[in-house]
Amino acid sequence: xxxxxxxxxxxxxxxxxxxxxxxxxxxxxxxxxxxxxxxxxxxxxxxxxxxxxxxxxxxxxxxxxxx
Amino acid sequence: xxxxxxxxxxxxxxxxxxxxxxxxxxxxxxxxxxxxxxxxxxxxxxxxxxxxxxxxxxxxxxxxxxxxxxxxxxxxxxxxxxxxxxxxxxxxxxxxxxxxxxxxxxxxxxxxxxxxxxxxxxxxxxxxxxxxxxxxxxxxxxxxxxxxxxxxxxxxxxxxxxxxxxxxxxxxxxxxxxxxxxxxxxxxxxxxxxxxxxxxxxxxxxxxxxxxxxxxxxxxxxxxxxxxxxxxxxxxxxxxxxxxxxxxxxxxxxx
Numbered sequence: 001x002x003x004x005x006x007x008x009x010x011x012x013x014x015x016x017x018x019x020x021x022x023x024x025x026x027x028x029x030x031x032x033x034x035x036x037x038x039x040x041x042x043x044x045x046x047x048x049x050x051x052x053x054x055x056x057x058x059x060x061x062x063x064x065x066x067x
Numbered sequence: 068x069x070x071x072x073x074x075x076x077x078x079x080x081x082x083x084x085x086x087x088x089x090x091x092x093x094x095x096x097x098x099x100x101x102x103x104x105x106x107x108x109x110x111x112x113x114x115x116x117x118x119x120x121x122x123x124x125x126x127x128x129x130x131x132x133x134x135x136x137x138x139x140x141x142x143x144x145x146x147x148x149x150x151x152x153x154x155x156x157x158x159x160x161x162x163x164x165x166x167x168x169x170x171x172x173x174x175x176x177x178x179x180x181x182x183x184x185x186x187x188x189x190x191x192x193x194x195x196x197x198x199x200x201x202x203x204x205x206x207x208x209x210x211x212x213x214x215x216x217x218x219x220x221x222x223x224x225x226x227x228x229x230x231x232x233x234x235x236x237x238x239x240x241x242x243x244x245x246x247x248x249x250x251x252x253x254x255x256x257x258x259x260x261x262x263x264x265x266x267x268x269x270x271x272x273x274x275x276x277x278x279x280x281x282x283x284x285x286x287x288x289x290x291x292x293x294x295x296x297x298x299x300x301x302x303x304x305x306x307x308x309x310x311x312x313x314x315x316x317x318x319x320x321x322x
Binding site for chain 1: 137140141142144145148149151152153155156161162208209266269270273274276277278279280281282287291294295298299302306309313
């Protein structure tokens with residue numbers, strides 16, 4: 001298990017990076033888009049809006065941290 | 068044709084940015100510790116990256132396209148937004164710009180200070196080999212994922228590999244010619260462009276993987292691209308104003 005720790009840390013850093021809200025925002029947005037599509041509701045507009053929100057949230061967090 | 072050109076341009080720019088960063092490490096090792104072990108390290112790193120492409124590339128092509136697009140779209144979105152976030156924070160002054168010359172100086176200083184590094188097999192300097200190997204592998208891994216994901220979705224991994232190989236060739240030729248870190252390359256602008264393109268591809272394919280039908284079919288990709296570019300440009304403008312207004316503290320170091 002101890003040997004796996006650096007590999008897991010690398011995987012986390014590689015996929016999640018500096019801000020976990022981006023990865024979470026992307027997963028939630030894709031899940032919601034899939035759910036709407038399955039329900040027969042046109043959802044092409046959702047991902048662009050969700051990405052705007054996720055980027056704004058992540059930038060806001062970075063700015064607050066820099067102060 | 069437009070999509071293929073976008074694919075090659077995205078991979079070329081992404082790979083060029085990472086190759087410039089890897090070149091800084093390789094130059095620092097080569098000039099201070101000698102080229103033999105450094106070049107073995109570069110070759111080792113490139114061999115591992117090529118193996119990842121050779122194994123993962125064909126694997127992805129046997130998975131149904133819808134599932135691939137959902138996963139790949141998600142990955143591209145995560146990578147793209149990370150690149151974009153970093154580029155926006157740098158462009159607006161909240162984070163320091165990436166300074167290759169300063170990084171080179173730090174690497175040279177550390178390489179000179181490191182002593183007592185033995186060797187194994189044909190590698191005479193383990194320190195130079197390891198640093199060059201890690202530099203090439205870590206900087207290249209994200210590009211490998213970009214090559215595989217974009218290439219699979221466009222149905223041409225070969226085209227994506229071509230874009231990456233061209234970028235490595237151009238950066239290597241310039242690096243050998245100037246024998247110094249490429250400090251004057253507009254790295255943040257390149258990072259910004261890659262972030263915009265990866266995010267756009269991610270939105271387009273991620274939504275298609277989720278079952279969405281875009282109005283205008285494939286032409287919608289250009290609309291998405293314009294939208295992401297507009298959002299990112301607006302973010303830089305707004306953050307620059309905030310930075311000027313509040314006179315933020317010294318920019319934090321950028322990675």
